[in-house]
Amino acid sequence: INNVIVFAASRLRGHVDVGPGSQPATFTFGWNLWYAVDDESFAGPEYTGGLPAEKSAIVGKNPLLDADRRPLAGSPALTPGRGVSRGPVADFERREYGQPPNRGAFAGP
Numbered sequence: 455i456n457n458v459i460v461f462a463a464s465r466l467r468g469h470v471d472v473g474p475g476s477q478p479a480t481f482t483f484g485w486n487l488w489y490a491v492d493d494e495s496f497a498g499p500e501y502t503g504g505l506p507a508e509k510s511a512i513v514g515k516n517p518l519l520d521a522d523r524r525p526l527a528g529s530p531a532l533t534p535g536r537g538v539s540r541g542p543v544a545d546f547e548r549r550e551y552g553q554p555p556n557r558g559a560f561a562g563p
Contacts (some may be wrong), residue, residue, distance in 0.1 A: 455482060455483075455484055455485050455486070455535065456485050456486065456535035457486045457487070458486070458487045458489075458525070459486055459487065459488050459489070460467050460489045460491060460517060460519070461489075461490060461491070462490070462491055462492050463490040463492055463493035463496055464492050464493070465495055469484055469500065470499070470501060470505060471503060471546075472503050472504075472505065475517070476508075477480070478503055478504040478505045478528045479504055479505075479506065481505055481510075482506065482507060483501065483505070483506065483507070483508040483509065483511075484508055484509030484510050484511065484521075485509065485510050485513040485535040485536040486508065486511050486537060487511070487513075487515065487517055487530060487531050488511060488512070488513045488514070489509060489513075489514065489515065489516055490514075494511065494514065496514055497513060497514075498511055498513040499511075506561070510536070511531070512530050515530040517530060517531040518530075518531070519531075520557035528543050559562075
């Protein structure tokens with residue numbers, strides 16, 4: 455939940471590796487940003503093996519990351535994700551979930 459996944463589709467062997475002893479039906483996938491740097495037609499991850507479908511994903515939008523892999527102003531990665539129970543929740547700016555972003559924080563050079 456709430457991840458930015460930037461990858462080369464030509465090098466990808468699969469989206470998730472479900473190992474022995476796992477319970478795939480209990481997994482939750484959603485509110486992730488998926489961007490294939492070499493495939494503009496990428497339509498999102500395809501899960502098999504009993505894994506649930508991705509929910510509310512952002513697919514095919516460049517996350518506009520700087521050299522330190524942090525989102526620049528205007529990045530779709532700065533949009534609200536999903537609150538996650540049982541743990542502290544913060545975004546790239548270490549803001550608690552639901553707090554407004556500091557839009558100028560990652561303006562870059």
